[in-house]
Amino acid sequence: MSARLLSFLNFFKSRLSRQIALWVFASILVIEGIILVPSYFRRENELLTQLEQLSRPTVDSLEFLLAQDVSDRTLFQEEVKNITKDSQVVLGVSIYQANGELIYTLGEQPQISLNELKIARIVHKQNFDRNRYDVAWTERHLGRDYILIVRHDASTVQPELYAFIGRIAILVIIISAFVASVTMLFLGVTVIAPILRLRDDLIAAGDALSKDREKPDFYSLSVKRDDELGEVMVAFNQMFQRVYKEIAQRKEAEEILRAEQEKSERLLLNILPAMIADRLKQGQINIADGFAEVTVLFADIVGFTEISSRTSPEELVKLLNKIFSAFDRLSEKHGLEKIKTIGDNYMVAGGLPLPCTNHAECIAEMALEMQQEIMKFRDECGKPLSIRIGINTGPVVAGVIGTKKFIYDLWGDAVNTASRMESQGLPGKIQVSRSTYKLLCDKYLLEKRGKINVKGKGAMITYFLIGKKM
Missing domain, CATH: 3.30.70.1230 (Nucleotide cyclase, GGDEF domain)
Known part of the structure; x- marks a missing residue:
């Protein structure tokens, strides 16, 4: 087990393995990052929808109240207070006449302007620091001559989003590391290790050719592969055999030439000083x-x-x-x-x-x-x-x-x-x-x-x- 672990760790010493693993790891991170952006906004919408669901009873009560006679403004205001006082998410309410006249506002005033209500029947809006969430229902949606705007407490949304992103990021890193490690192990066994052995064969071939040694026992001769690396090994062995043979023939020719030169030299020295x-x-x-x-x-x-x-x-x-x-x-x-x-x-x-x-x-x-x-x-x-x-x-x-x-x-x-x-x-x-x-x-x-x-x-x-x- 320790030998296998050591063999696996040795793949990390290979520059090519590290580069490939880094590219795989980075590619997965980029892909997951691209996927994470819409997931982030989708999760945010889900959390805001949950806020709306929590405030739904309060909004329904306000809509029911607006359907009654609201001529007695003092009584109307007391009713609004009673409806909103027990809500955990509603921080403020603004009620307008359809013509834009403010009837009553309670708590934090929402930041949705009346101009934004001219286009849509329902308007959603978050403030700059995204801890407040406003929802407006126009007279076209309510079927009354009133406009209702409710401010929600969205301070819990961002922490939830951060926790969600953190969980996704950790999961992505774990998956990326796993895929990169498996990729490195696979490449190490099928590509890197044979390449390193082929490199050793090249070094041995160079020594054999330069130092006039016997033909080495090449690793590439003992491996049969049906891929491009196998073709490289075959080409290497063919090249070595051809070069080795040509060098041997050249040395043989040089020996013959040297012997003839020595013979000519001796003959010349027999004739001349x-x-x-x-x-x-x-x-x-x-x-x-x-x-x-x-x-x-x-x-x-x-x-x-x-x-x-x-x-x-x-x-x-x-x-x-x-x-x-x-x-x-x-x-x-x-x-x-x-x-x-x-x-x-x-x-x-x-x-x-x-x-x-x-x-x-x-x-x-x-x-x-x-x-x-x-x-x-x-x-x-x-x-x-x-x-x-x-x-x-x-x-x-x-x-x-x-x-x-x-x-x-x-x-x-x-x-x-x-x-x-x-x-x-x-x-x-x-x-x-x-x-x-x-x-x-x-x-x-x-x-x-x-x-x-x-x-x-x-x-x-x-x-x-x-x-x-x-």
Whole structure:
């Protein structure tokens, strides 16, 4: 019982319930007020009629007296006094000749004028404060040459009217409150509660859509209604299903697009340095940057041509892929930038695209580890693998040119010299130029090879990198 009462009281918290109940309550009050106005005047007429009935014996006696000989005015006045003295409602009497001559007046004088008697046979009139009630009977009504006007005590009429209005008003308020409460209860059960539950469904739907949650168990899905609110619930569920599906499809498409973008990004970063890729994505074209000091390494697999003549293409590519993949891991390990591979030739540089001071040392470390990797592959595959490495340090220009199949490449004399250090080196050796030697001689063991004739450069003193000083 208490739970039902609490549920009913909860409907009063609803703004819509309160508004509807207020409108119902006010509407009943207005309707009853409209009905009450004629009821008020009808009840007043009933009470005044009762006054007339109470004064009827006195009026009948006066009419009988007027039917007699009234020539003896003194006797007539005494008779009038005797007739009215015992009446509880008659406060005054005025008697006129038909021509308007006053014959006699007793008590309070009525306020009906003779002019008001020219139209009607009987005239009723209340004074301003409505505690006196006058009734006049003309000669046309009495059938005599007299006019009789009687004043009644109507002081009890207003209190009776007020009591009547009070009872009606209390009854109207009780009825209005009852009807409003029943209306609120009915609307609460059939309309307000479902609307509030639908509101909760809307909130849950918003959370599910915005926070990527599973579909909630909506109240509106468990209710079947054949009215407009049921149609709203059906429309809500259809809308949610459509939006949820479209969002799921959009997210799926975004995931696919994100995966493709990441794949494209990885592919781009495999071709270009991250800084250069960002500049290209920003719309820059013909990127070219000058670097004052960069160390460039060229490496060539010695005897690879002979090996390829005795190995299937699939095995050859697989072997080369293993070797170069190992070199790629070394370049990442030492923070170097792989430039390109041409056949069995591998090119890597240090000091770009971000300049650094230890680029020669990083290249030297990678060169030494490249020799170790080749020795490991030679032992694994049983093939006579060897590597020839050339290193040079100097200024270069690096950048991207063209619009199709572009790569990050280097240009300059330092690049050509590094290529000559490799091509005119010895298998299993790491040949470095004098410029690189100056940067490594304090920390690394280097063996002077002496002067060699370098194509396009003439005689140059070169060195072999042996290892790192202990």
